[in-house]
Amino acid sequence: MEPILRGVNLVKRYGRVTALDHCNFELYPGEILAVIGDNGAGKSSLIKAVSGATIPDEGEVYLEGKRVHFQSPLDARHAGIETVYQTLAMSPALSIADNMFMGRELRKPGFMGSVLRRLDRPEMERIAREKLTELGLMTIQNINQAVETLSGGQRQGVAVARAAAFGSKVIILDEPTAALGVKESRRVLELILDVKARGIPIVLISHNMPHVFEVADRIHIHRLGKRLCVINPKDHSMSDAVALMTGAKEPEEQHAA
Amino acid sequence: MSEGSANSQDYETVVKAGTAEKVAEFGGGPVSALKRIQHMLHKAPSMVPLIVLVMSIVIFGILLGSKFFSPFALTLILQQVAIVGIVGAAQSLVILTAGIDLSVGAIMVLSSVVMGQFAFRYGIPVEVAVGCGLLCGVLCGYINGWLVAVMKLPPFIVTLGMWQIVLATNFLYSANETIRSQDIDSQAPLLHFFGRTLSIGADEAGRGGATFTYGVIFMVCLVLLLAYVLRETAWGRHVYAVGDDPEAAELSGVQIRKVLISVYVLSGLICAFAGWVLIGRIGSVSPTSGQLSNIESITAVVIGGISLFGGRGSILGMLFGALIVGVFTLGLRLLGADAQWTYLLIGVLIIAAVAVDQWIRKVSV
Numbered sequence A: 001m002e003p004i005l006r007g008v009n010l011v012k013r014y015g016r017v018t019a020l021d022h023c024n025f026e027l028y029p030g031e032i033l034a035v036i037g038d039n040g041a042g043k044s045s046l047i048k049a050v051s052g053a054t055i056p057d058e059g060e061v062y063l064e065g066k067r068v069h070f071q072s073p074l075d076a077r078h079a080g081i082e083t084v085y086q087t088l089a090m091s092p093a094l095s096i097a098d099n100m101f102m103g104r105e106l107r108k109p110g111f112m113g114s115v116l117r118r119l120d121r122p123e124m125e126r127i128a129r130e131k132l133t134e135l136g137l138m139t140i141q142n143i144n145q146a147v148e149t150l151s152g153g154q155r156q157g158v159a160v161a162r163a164a165a166f167g168s169k170v171i172i173l174d175e176p177t178a179a180l181g182v183k184e185s186r187r188v189l190e191l192i193l194d195v196k197a198r199g200i201p202i203v204l205i206s207h208n209m210p211h212v213f214e215v216a217d218r219i220h221i222h223r224l225g226k227r228l229c230v231i232n233p234k235d236h237s238m239s240d241a242v243a244l245m246t247g248a249k250e251p252e253e254q255h256a257a
Numbered sequence B: 001m002s003e004g005s006a007n008s009q010d011y012e013t014v015v016k017a018g019t020a021e022k023v024a025e026f027g028g029g030p031v032s033a034l035k036r037i038q039h040m041l042h043k044a045p046s047m048v049p050l051i052v053l054v055m056s057i058v059i060f061g062i063l064l065g066s067k068f069f070s071p072f073a074l075t076l077i078l079q080q081v082a083i084v085g086i087v088g089a090a091q092s093l094v095i096l097t098a099g100i101d102l103s104v105g106a107i108m109v110l111s112s113v114v115m116g117q118f119a120f121r122y123g124i125p126v127e128v129a130v131g132c133g134l135l136c137g138v139l140c141g142y143i144n145g146w147l148v149a150v151m152k153l154p155p156f157i158v159t160l161g162m163w164q165i166v167l168a169t170n171f172l173y174s175a176n177e178t179i180r181s182q183d184i185d186s187q188a189p190l191l192h193f194f195g196r197t198l199s200i201g202a203d204e205a206g207r208g209g210a211t212f213t214y215g216v217i218f219m220v221c222l223v224l225l226l227a228y229v230l231r232e233t234a235w236g237r238h239v240y241a242v243g244d245d246p247e248a249a250e251l252s253g254v255q256i257r258k259v260l261i262s263v264y265v266l267s268g269l270i271c272a273f274a275g276w277v278l279i280g281r282i283g284s285v286s287p288t289s290g291q292l293s294n295i296e297s298i299t300a301v302v303i304g305g306i307s308l309f310g311g312r313g314s315i316l317g318m319l320f321g322a323l324i325v326g327v328f329t330l331g332l333r334l335l336g337a338d339a340q341w342t343y344l345l346i347g348v349l350i351i352a353a354v355a356v357d358q359w360i361r362k363v364s365v
């Protein structure tokens, strides 16, 4: 099977730091791929390179077998890749609805929209509310609340809902449950499985081993800026994974898990 | 599924069972009155300048009676504020993107000089000359925007440089020459367009009553139009997002270069219109006029509750800020006070406004 999203020999340097060192990456249709690795291993750099947030210094990115050159996150988004960045990428002073529709605002039908460029606030609010309710993260009257008045977990929920609502080909989640409580994390996991059931593949970066082992089809272990190996969670234990990612254990021969 | 994950889920089974319930309820409304005020201001930051404006009108009205509280005096304030209000609108756009435009006054004056000189020196039809003046503002704005958005230079430095460049160009090009009001009236009356007036309720001799210059009407319409655009269109939301957190804006799909360049271009265009209004206001085309517009526009913006850190505030607030300055200036003059009192009070207002802004920012839970 052909990977839906593929990175080949990706290199990204920040001054003297090499965040990505000839890294390969494959995401197959319909799967949940977990990416694990120590802090600073370059996981975020990897997903930024394949989602247009940074332009890699070397290497190629392929979407559905075709070479792509994303110049901005917007390019990747137009191609159907939706990302929750670790920093969440939300405008604190703007409302939840404004943030969810940032860069893809809906305009009123007819003259008001086409000539006066007026936003269709009620419709955007309705959809935003619906998406958040699906995630079980919001009470309804607060959709116009500024994002900065939300707690960290609520913000993360909004970011995840945004990605899930709009991703059509690939959804990438960079530590989406880091600030979430037990209940909210559970919701996000359910949402991930929902998205998978819709046939959309997911990249999940997480430090939470039980969650990773619960939902992932394959686990990409990242170490020192590159892919160390890919393991199948059915064949390995969590302690294997942790040993591999911390360097306590060397991978066996590379097998296509 | 691995054995590990089965064990790990024990502590989560409770959660799984009750998935229908609401998970993260927001707490009830803010408790104390102070907190409630803070939240209200967070939503509508132009409330403070509006309250200050109304209060200052009431106080001067009580102190001065009909000398101040008359259609004539109140519309006089509008006329005196027109230039600052228009330039302040340009300044507001730039400051909302967390920038600053120190070249607004210089662009305004150069544009007015271009309008005048093109019409008089080269004998170009005045309509075309006005168009060239507006284009001059657009070009200056574009250079600012390109340097800020593409070269990623700090707006303060870019516009500090442009201020000097544009002002020097203005003096060199105009050769310090003023075009007299009578000549404009006889040969290029269109340049005085914004000086024409609309009077309501004046007496036979044309005294008293409410007098609106076209410049005042233009200022009000411009501010209302921009308020609509900033609130109700995607571009407006993007201006706020860029000022709020440019990295987040870019990651969430805003084309920040385009937004920044469009903001500086629009700012330049508005300044050029201010130059046209300036000719109507002072009568002549003078390369030495409007030197204080930079500081006055920034003052209006800050008193109006727009945050210098970008992303917060409303352009209506800027208008209230400009009017507050106008009310203080006229009110204190009618009271016979030393003009320095005006500056002193404005200074206090500026610092108070920034303090309020900082307080509003702390609203988060």
Ligand SMILES: Nc1ncnc2c1ncn2[C@@H]1O[C@H](COP(=O)(O)OP(=O)(O)O)[C@@H](O)[C@H]1O
Binding pocket: A014, A017, A018, A019, A037, A038, A039, A040, A041, A042, A043, A044, A045, A046
């Ligand atoms: N914008 C940046 N500027 C400089 N260094 C960076 C930047 N982003 C990441 N790095 C460096 O690249 C390395 C990998 O970082 P990152 O991809 O964020 O790791 P991870 O997400 O796995 O924790 C780190 O050493 C980090 O300091």
Ligand SMILES: [Mg+2]
Binding pocket: A043, A044, A045, A086, A174
């Ligand atoms: Mg990271």
